[in-house]
Amino acid sequence: MNERYVIQSMYDYFKLAGKSAIVTGAANGIGAGIAETLSSLGVNVVACDIEDDALAEVARRLNEAGGTVTPLHCDIRRTEDIDRAVQTAVDSYGGVDILVNNAAGCGGGKKIDDIDDAEWDRLIELNLTCVYKFIMRVLPHMRAKKSGKIVNISSGAAITGDWSDPHYAAAKGGVISLGRELAVELAKDHIYINTIAPGLIRTRMVLPWESVEANNILVGRLGEPGDIGATTAFLASAASDFYTGQVLCPNGGSWMY
Template identity: 30%
Template sequence: MELKNKIAVITGAGSGIGRAASMKLAGNGAKVVLVDFNKEAGEKTLNLIQEQGGKGIFVHADVSKSEDVQRYVNTAIETYGRIDVFFNNAGIIQKFAPLTEVEESEFDRLISINVKGVFLGLKYVLKVMESQGSGSIINTASTAGVRSEHSVSVYSASKHAVVGLTKSAALEYVKKGIRINAICPGGVETALTNSVAEMFETSGYVPEELPNMRMGRYAAPEELAEMVAFLASDRASYMTGSVVVVDGGLTL
């Protein structure tokens, strides 16, 4: 297998793209370190991986807290000795609202997880990979990180920041054997996207414009996992700083 005995750390591993990618990487031979704030969901992913014959561990962590990030990185090193792949994936969605009605607490929550969480992951994993002289990092951005989307201004800002972090880090580490890329999903069948209709019903607010799902459906998380596995592997050996849109034509 192309990722046989590689060590992969995945944040947000308890559901959605994170769970699908964790299972895909493990299925391709990687030993996985699963990270999630939801302990039950993270352990469920680990159980699914073990049921298919994969190997890994789970670390309960809040990606927005420096001590938690250092702990999941240190646990990976203590358990497996290195980190070859880092899927820096954990994130949350915004409650749809006009910019002037976004609460400051909502702004702080989104930036803390979607931006600070990605930054801290990069900060501590890059130190490990630099000492190894190798590694592949995949950050989860969004189509909202490459174009505007209605009524999710802070979410869009957070994902634009992920794109910026990806490109800047890729430039800094391009000669150090480390590749850093981002994926931009555009509508994926997950608990997050499934909650959107409920948000509209609860709040009574519906944006003037909604994303055009040109293929007539959301992506399956497994379709994004395929791209994660590709970027993690040596097949993507000449890709760094790339922002890969996987959106079924949404941004056309």
């Protein structure tokens, strides 16, 4: 079979080339993997993070490979930063077709007795409230076009329970519930919202005691950021137009949902 034909039909099937995306937390780990996958499929990306040097390096690498990636200092806790990210996508790429809410923080392995109110509020704000705030600020642009894809990154911790960080699990559970409710509200505007709840992915967020064995990963390896990039590309693309309100779990068979 002609390779060009295969590649062209894949592009047509996904219809991602020329789309505009915002990816949060794109300087490291899964977010960098998502930015790379989307960029390689022809998506113009506004890559947001607070780690400016790492972000610039990701953007440089992807742009050198032929992508169109704009690195932007954006602290998702600051509404003015969110507004600037949305405006950048509108000004540079003509709108926001895809929003990927990936940026988050972890608890570092705290038990419930180690958490005080301030620590609870910190993680709920970062991992849940900021997701809501970003969605609210892209919605007018998606509604105007009557189309949009929102992909939120949750976690297996929201589904299976975990040994620590109940505030992380609670925030990530909220991300799933928010996605389901908004899917119901937004379908009439052709805005589709789905959630990815990854298993163990090899990034700096992985805690020292995590392993293939401890997580019962049937395929025998940790996930890679590109595994989540591939799932995100699918959910951002026309190939998933019959999906909304769903939770996909790339986890190597670690648990079944």
